[in-house]
Amino acid sequence: MINVGIIGSGFIGPAHIEALRRLGFVQVVALCDSTLAQAQEKARRLNIPHAYGSVEALLAHPDLHVVHNCTPNNLHAEINRQILRAGKHVFSEKPLCMTPDEARELVALAEQAGVVHGVSFVYRQFAMVRQAASMMRAGSIGRLFAAHGSYLQDWMLLETDYNWRVDAALGGASRAVADIGSHWCDTVQFVTGRRITEVMADLAIVWPTRKANVAGNQTFVHDEHARYEDKPVTTEDFGSVLFRFDDGSKGSFSVSQVSAGRKNRLMFEINGSERSVAWDQENPQQLWIGHRAQANQTLTDDPSLMNPDAADSAHFPGGHIEGWPDAFKNMMAQFYRAVQAGAMPDRPAFATFHDGANVMYIIDAIVESHQQQRWVRVAQ
């Protein structure tokens, strides 16, 4: 058995735990949260044997092999550093950290440590996204012309919607782009096999002041009896980005956390010289395949109809709909196969610290582009 410790058990920590429990060869033995009392309460509810109130205490747990960092963004760099220094395999929530300098440092540390390192870019693990990537690799989409789409949510629509992500000190200088644009970029780079090298961005703050619940705001939780205080907002609610890939092809995407009715709508369309493909996370079992001279197709996540190199990402016969928790399981399965082997694979299908750093450079270029109102090159 591989022994795992989880740091942070708010919204996403329990999703990691559930996915790990579905693997069968991994056990979550310890959990750490901001306070010992909170950790003990969460550990009891999630049925985890050991609870700790500090990262140091969790890292000292005997025979711990892997540690997941599921804390807010401002803690990612420091906790990732601590995990690497302790010589543990590390799986970090996204974004990898808050600045490009931290990203470079963490990549170097991970390489030195010789451990398996992963970042939680989960959307590339959906069966139909893996299928689109396989079609691109096999040449059936043809020469890449363009990629475009959006990632839209509505959970920050109201002035009273508030979360640590709004505060640049805790979430980072960018909010919507770093929080969800990061996922869009990773997914589309994974499908196309191309890197975004230049960006031109225009960002918007629709609520320059928000009303924060004085008792604190949990992610995606609404409190009817809240009392509020005004908080100035410096992070974007909406953004549009034009970009260029490394092969000269082009694209654009929009991100929004204030689009009423859109809950988690990550959508992309890829146009190639042979055909197009399009995918929408809210309807994840379908891949739209667009043709010029024949009727368009909708492929569903039936493993017997998928390309052989993507079919292992769908686990049930066609018609048994798989979604976000299944993509999470796929991501953990990829990562833990590497942990079992004791080394990074040559071509990992999960996002690594290299991918996490690359996306940090894209976010940084997007923020700079918006500030300077010009095209900006993405650092390598």
Ligand SMILES: NC(=O)c1ccc[n+]([C@@H]2O[C@H](COP(=O)([O-])OP(=O)(O)OC[C@H]3O[C@@H](n4cnc5c(N)ncnc54)[C@H](O)[C@@H]3O)[C@@H](O)[C@H]2O)c1
């Ligand atoms: N991959 C995805 O699809 C996805 C989805 C949601 C969130 N996330 C990422 O997960 C991270 C956490 O987001 P969330 O929505 O779960 O936030 P959250 O606020 O719900 O949970 C954060 C948790 O971290 C704990 N924590 C805070 N400080 C700590 C410390 N010093 N030591 C230990 N624990 C500490 C909190 O008590 C809480 O349990 C973010 O970085 C976010 O970007 C990723």
